[in-house]
Amino acid sequence: MSDVQAFAAEIFNSQPFTRWIGAELVSVGSDHADIGLHVSGHHRQQHGFVHGGVLSYLADNALTFAGGVALGGDALTSEFKINYIRPARGGYLMARARTIGKGKRQAVCQCEILSNEDSGSHLCAVAQGTIISVAVPAD
Template sequence: MPNLKAFAQEVFASQPFTRWIGAKLLSVGADHAEIGLTISGHHRQQHGFVHGGVLSYLADNALTFAGGLALGGDALTSEFKINYLRPARGDYLVARARTVGKGKRQAVCQCEILSREDGGEQLCAIAQGTILPVGP
């Protein structure tokens, strides 16, 4: 793929939910992706923590980008699992995903989601997923 970053930015920008939630594609490579999100009030649940669905979105999208880029193009998530390790607080989240194994028909990826609080990053969730290529 000649211009990986341009391809990834185009796909990312075409996602209506991503635009609505306010996520940003921070970086991509041949087998990894990083997505960031500035936390707003509507991202929180009743206890003031970031809603688990927001963390799940970040994991799903970062996993799919990492796996899709490793597979050479557009992709979909076949399945993923997330472990919530601690409540996400603070003002910013970042999801860092990487491909840990790939074949012709799938890639297995892992993702860490970190919250920025008190000047540092705190690991709040870990996810793993299987990503499938779309198209030929």
């Protein structure tokens, strides 16, 4: 495991909400991050589709990891926008984010969220966001 992967895994595993929702850091590299989620009943809304908040969480976290790694450290989302393309019906979701541009303190990233269904993998949402580098104060 590389230093980048170890750093990302440490941060990912320290997020209580991430553990609660059941997400997994599938892949991380110098400018990208993939986050997966096995869909359970509590992830769905009243029509049986995966709740939009779950898709939004995946986009936000994948964007931030892709941007944070590209910026070389800890990061936060400054803003992001999500477009829901089609309902997510499948049993597994994959958020694939990549950095499309970066400066010293911020990165712009894009993310696609795919839903694996019986008929194949389908694009269900796309997002774009600005990620900022942060310095965590010492205790």
